[in-house]
Amino acid sequence: MKKLILTGILAVAGLTTTANAQIQKGNWMVGGNLALADFGLNKGGGYNFSIEPKGAYFIEDNIAVGGYVDLGFKGAKDAATTFTYNVGALGRYYVSPGEKGIDNLLNHGRWFVEGNVGVGGTTISKGGTSSNGLNFGVGPGYSYFITPNIGLEGLLKYDANAGFGNVGYTNKIKFSLGFQIYLPTSKAKQIINDVK
Template identity: 80%
Template sequence: MKKIFFGAVVLAAGLFSTANAQIQEGNWMVGGNLVGADFGLNKGGGYNFAIQPKGAYFIKDNVAVGGYVDLGFSGAKDAATTFKYNVGALGRYYVSPGEAGVDNLLNHGRWFFEGNVGVGGSSISKGGASSNGLNFGFGPGYSYFITPNIGLEGLVKYDANAGFGNVGYTHRITFGVGFQIYLPTSQAKRIANEAK
């Protein structure tokens, strides 16, 4: 009975510390968000789909920098198609429990703030408006660690493009849900070597 109790205590301690271990200096974060998907089933119904692959390296505890790509398209039968693209750098800051009066909802997760800057734009077929130039965005999110190395995330973000084209400035609020894989540098190197 003592062995079972001791094993349960060790397991619980390991689970409660997972939100700290993944966001330490030297770790990698790789994954992406499914920003939105909508496929209309009615007559004249349209479609909307976007993905955001991203990767980052933790330069110090709770702080990651990296890159992102944002690709999306939408349209409807016999209507114009819109293509959206963005690529650039991103940064994340994970809030420590109790910091700035923010507490985590669950012991296995962390709040974070994400910001990005890069180039991007959107274009609409059939002579529609287009915008190309500076892409930037920022917003809060929450990562819940479903395993020691995988986080399920939700992210609300203001996303904007400022630049050239028929429309000089476009902006929107996005809500993304996705997964991130958190790997120590040693595991990332091993995976890269196995892929060769």
């Protein structure tokens, strides 16, 4: 019963935070992007699906560091299946309202820049081609906060793999949509201490 009450208190506290509180020092960001999903309907049509879960901790106001995983599958009937993976560290910087002439869109969102570096690769089932190596990327994004703790995001990012193997260096520009949940750790700790 105590845990149920604590969960309810945390939920109410999370919903009552201010619009800037979610990107303050000590908070967590958890979520991900759905980079691309399509399923071919024509004869020989295939599928293409990629997800990017990520999590980060705000080491300072507007600055978060954490990790990411990027998994993707692409294929079609009687064709090669491609599996891609990337895993590593990421960093984000959220631009403050009015900073460098960039204003908040409707006062409910923030522009940000995200960069990442890690390991990754691509494996194609037919033909045996593969590439494994350094994965890195950088790009701007925008997070629109539909509630004080949930942001819908768009991210335009240059993504590259400096690989070893049959493929070598690959790069692309990708646009992804997703969401993040911002967890105010400082308020949660305070509520937990008050319940004890």
